[in-house]
Amino acid sequence: MKRRQFIVQPNFVCSHQTYVLEGAFRSYFVNDEGIDHTIQFAIEDWFISDFNSYIHQTPASLFVEALEDSIVQQIAYTDVEELCSENPKFERFFRLVAQKSFAFSQRRVLSNLGKSAEERYLEFQQLYPAIIQRVPQYALASYLGMSPEFLSKIRKRLTLKS
């Protein structure tokens, strides 16, 4: 699929989990004031979806957008459930995916609560060096909860330090 295409949009049910074979995606939420909050990035070997919509098969709140031309593998909710019922290996696989995702999400909440903007940037850089080089500045800033101008200031300050 092409850059800027959407695989999930608000008000449509997110019926698939998407596994990235090649490319990069971001999921984001736009609030009533029109402010865009990046929830997750995904590059090769990551899953991305609006998980709340997917798991309850209810309308999505998020956009999921391709940041690059990408190749994905999509698995429908019903197929995942069928695979899991038929073969414990899939049950296990999707248990581990869900657990990892939940732990990731919890860690992110704690970073937002406990770390300064600069600390969040450094943590992200350390954990996801591969992602930081591929996503646009505005998307990274909105993931880290700061303006693009502020992110750019932090980057300059860190370059001067090093």
Next chain:
Amino acid sequence: MKRRQFIVQPNFVCSHQTYVLEGAFRSYFVNDEGIDHTIQFAIEDWFISDFNSYIHQTPASLFVEALEDSIVQQIAYTDVEELCSENPKFERFFRLVAQKSFAFSQRRVLSNLGKSAEERYLEFQQLYPAIIQRVPQYALASYLGMSPEFLSKIRKRLTLKS
């Protein structure tokens, strides 16, 4: 266990998942400024832990505290993994728990980003009427991301409206 006892504390590995048979718990994070953020509540039939610590078996960041005298069932990480390997029914059960937890966590992040303080209170009241009556005002306020004074104002305003 008694009210105010801790089942998880920062810097200790959270080696168990705790299932609440009777009672109420909250997990919370204290940042460098000493501000206390409630991450989750749990009453009967809920699991609670520091999931990031549990899943990676690394030191915890959260406190998990009994809000009432409580009865719990605790399952060690290694036992969960063994049960899951032996019996696909457990694999399935813990997959569903993890998925539900992840979806819950995602919904909470979106509420914080997209809803006003009053909307967050009303949503919580609608989703968890059983919890709202049992947890202290300061804990609920810190869950909803507001001061106890502000929560009290919202409650007064809503009582006047109704």
